[in-house]
Amino acid sequence: MTTKQARWKCPQCGAGILAPTKPRRDDVRRYCLPCSAKGGRLVERIAPALEAKREQRAAFVSEKARQKRQVARRRAEPKKAQERCDAIRRRIIEKEAVRIWKHMKEWHKGKPLPRIEIVRGRDWGRTRGYAGGRDIQIGVDPTQNDDRSKWTWALLAHELAHIACPPISGNGENRNAHHQMFYYCLREAWMKRWKVDINFREVKQWGYSVDRIIEHQGWHAVRFVLPNPITPIGQDDTNNKTEGNNQ
Numbered sequence: 001m002t003t004k005q006a007r008w009k010c011p012q013c014g015a016g017i018l019a020p021t022k023p024r025r026d027d028v029r030r031y032c033l034p035c036s037a038k039g040g041r042l043v044e045r046i047a048p049a050l051e052a053k054r055e056q057r058a059a060f061v062s063e064k065a066r067q068k069r070q071v072a073r074r075r076a077e078p079k080k081a082q083e084r085c086d087a088i089r090r091r092i093i094e095k096e097a098v099r100i101w102k103h104m105k106e107w108h109k110g111k112p113l114p115r116i117e118i119v120r121g122r123d124w125g126r127t128r129g130y131a132g133g134r135d136i137q138i139g140v141d142p143t144q145n146d147d148r149s150k151w152t153w154a155l156l157a158h159e160l161a162h163i164a165c166p167p168i169s170g171n172g173e174n175r176n177a178h179h180q181m182f183y184y185c186l187r188e189a190w191m192k193r194w195k196v197d198i199n200f201r202e203v204k205q206w207g208y209s210v211d212r213i214i215e216h217q218g219w220h221a222v223r224f225v226l227p228n229p230i231t232p233i234g235q236d237d238t239n240n241k242t243e244g245n246n247q
Contacts (some may be wrong), residue, residue, distance in 0.1 A: 003020050003021075004020065006020075006021045007047065007048075008029065008046065009045055009048060013034070013035055016045075025166045026221075031044055041208070078110070081229035082229050084229070085227055085229040086118070088227055089140060090118055093156060094219070096153065096224065097116055097160060100157050100193060101113045103193055104187060104189055106185075107161075111163070112134075114135055115135045115136075116138070118138060121139040123142055125151075127140060127141060127152070128158040131163055136156075136162070137157040138164060140152055144225075144227065146222075149224050150219060150224060152224070152226060153222055154215060160189070161182055162182070165179075173237040186211075187200070187214055191218075194218055196217065196218040197217075199217070
C-alpha cells in the first residue's frame with residue numbers, strides 16, 4: 001500500500017522534500033538539517049497543502065458549531081419568549097391584585113395581600129385556582145385572548161375573595177367557602193373595579209352558579225388583557241389596557 005506523501009518545506013530557506021503526510025517525530029525528513037545546524041535549534045518543515053486543508057477543516061468545524069448554536073438558540077427562543085411573557089403577565093396580575101384587594105378592604109379589614117402563585121395552564125380556555133391560608137394560586141393559559149384574560153381576572157378576584165372573606169361553619173363537610181358574604185364581597189370588587197351594576201335577583205342558592213350570574217352581568221365591562229409571547233418586550237405598558245387605561 002502506497003503511503004500518501006506531501007511536499008514539506010523549510011520555513012527559512014524554502015527547500016522542499018517529499019515525505020509522508022504523517023511522518024514520525026524522529027523522521028529526519030521532518031526537519032531542515034542545514035538550517036538547524038546554522039541556528040543550533042531544530043527547524044521543522046511544514047506542508048503548505050496540509051496546512052491549507054487543516055485551515056479548511058477548522059473553518060468547516062467552526063461553521064458547523066456556529067450553525068448548531070444558531071439552531072439551539074432558535075429552538076430555545078419560544079421557551080425564552082414564553083418566560084419573558086410570563087414575567088410581564090406576573091407584573092400585570094400583581095398590580096391588578098393590589099387594585100382588587102383595595103376594593104375588598106371592608107371585608108379583609110386591612111389584612112396584607114396574599115402571596116400569589118401563578119401556574120401555567122394547558123390552553124383549555126378556563127383554568128383553575130386555589131386559595132388557602134395566606135396564599136392563592138391561579139392558572140394562566142400560555143395562549144391568551146380577550147375571553148381568557150377576562151377569565152384570569154375573574155379567577156383572581158374569586159380567589160382573593162376567599163382570603164378576604166374566609167369559609168364559615170367549621171371544618172369538614174360543614175365547611176362553607178361559597179357563602180352569601182363571600183359573594184357580596186366578590187360582587188363589590190366587580191362593581192367597584194369595572195363600574196357595573198350587579199344584582200342577585202336570579203340567585204336561588206349560594207354556590208358556583210352565582211359566579212356565572214356575576215360574570216353574565218359584568219363580563220362586558222372587564223378591560224383586562226394579558227399579552228402573548230409575540231408581544232415585543234418593552235411594549236407591555238402600551239399593549240395592555242390594564243397597565244395604562246384601567247387605572
